[in-house]
Amino acid sequence: MSRATACSRPTLAAALAAFAITSLFGSRAAAETTGAVHGLAQLRWNAPRDLDCPSQQQIELAVERHLGRRIFARDGAEAAIQIDARVAREGERFVAVLRTGGRERHLVTAADRCAAVAEPVALVLSLLVDLPAERSILHLPRRADEPWRLQASAGAIGAHGLLPGVSLGGTLAAGLLSPGELLLIEPALSIWAPIEHHELGSGARWSAWSATLAGCARFWRTAALAGKACADAQVGVLQASGLMLEAPLQPTRMWVSLGARLRWELRLSPPFGLSADVGVEFPLRRDAFYYEARGGSRVRLHRAPWLVPLAAFAIFVRWS
Numbered sequence: 388m389s390r391a392t393a394c395s396r397p398t399l400a401a402a403l404a405a406f407a408i409t410s411l412f413g414s415r416a417a418a419e420t421t422g423a424v425h426g427l428a429q430l431r432w433n434a435p436r437d438l439d440c441p442s443q444q445q446i447e448l449a450v451e452r453h454l455g456r457r458i459f460a461r462d463g464a465e466a467a468i469q470i471d472a473r474v475a476r477e478g479e480r481f482v483a484v485l486r487t488g489g490r491e492r493h494l495v496t497a498a499d500r501c502a503a504v505a506e507p508v509a510l511v512l513s514l515l516v517d518l519p520a521e522r523s524i525l526h527l528p529r530r531a532d533e534p535w536r537l538q539a540s541a542g543a544i545g546a547h548g549l550l551p552g553v554s555l556g557g558t559l560a561a562g563l564l565s566p567g568e569l570l571l572i573e574p575a576l577s578i579w580a581p582i583e584h585h586e587l588g589s590g591a592r593w594s595a596w597s598a599t600l601a602g603c604a605r606f607w608r609t610a611a612l613a614g615k616a617c618a619d620a621q622v623g624v625l626q627a628s629g630l631m632l633e634a635p636l637q638p639t640r641m642w643v644s645l646g647a648r649l650r651w652e653l654r655l656s657p658p659f660g661l662s663a664d665v666g667v668e669f670p671l672r673r674d675a676f677y678y679e680a681r682g683g684s685r686v687r688l689h690r691a692p693w694l695v696p697l698a699a700f701a702i703f704v705r706w707s
Contacts, residue, residue, distance in 0.1 A: 542701025597623030
């Protein structure tokens with residue numbers, strides 16, 4: 388006989404209440420048959436640690452915190468109640484299977500992190516081992532909504548048209564990830580490698596830096612991959628110093644743009660992952676760089692186009 392209970396944060400209380408009602412008579416009957424109404428329990432826990440699942444010790448401590456007393460056998464003590472618990476990922480959700488007294492319960496959570504199964508599993512185990520008692524009191528800790536999480540990344544970025552030709556640089560970012568990983572708010576700093584551009588024996592050495600504030604929304608996800616649509620705003624500084632020019636060239640120009648990009652993320656072993664961005668920037672300022680040639684004429688060296696394509700690749704870390 389198997390029963391399944393679906394758990395998400397808004398319906399967790401209702402799901403656990405239904406679970407308790409359906410488990411009450413089965414747990415009591417099993418306890419009366421074995422004579423194990425009271426006594427220590429033994430938990431055999433099986434969950435993949437590479438998916439950031441809770442450990443057996445964490446689950447046992449959470450159950451005993453709910454019950455307000457020691458319940459699990461330690462140091463070879465004999466246990467009256469045997470519980471087998473297994474956690475596995477099925478598609479985009481995690482399923483915990485609990486077996487005790489010849490009965491099986493399935494706990495299904497819509498959370499995208501294995502660590503999120505700890506609270507509902509601990510509550511259900513508390514009910515399973517304590518329901519045969521005449522009076523049960525569960526101590527539920529105060530818990531706020533799931534917080535935003537920190538994500539940091541480092542990688543490489545490239546663009547065509549920000550500086551003359553193709554320019555490459557490095558980027559660092561630190562952002563906030565919403566519960567469920569639906570939204571990402573990410574400020575970033577990019578430093579562009581200096582390049583030299585020559586034309587007819589004249590030219591300049593170019594360098595730049597830019598600061599970006601991006602907002603990304605997830606539109607697609609599988610167990611290992613995710614797709615996000617991002618919008619951003621950039622400000623920065625472009626600088627050129629003259630090379631073989633008849634008149635010194637050391638101008639500095641502001642860079643201001645709005646952008647859009649697609650981001651693809653690949654989850655590696657937690658907490659690491661890889662991301663790849665492809666997008667465009669729309670310059671709001673297109674200041675030109677000139678130098679004065681012999682005779683007073685002005686020669687334009689560079690002006691950004693209306694669209695600046697870019698691509699980026701990074702490795703990221705997410706903290707729970």
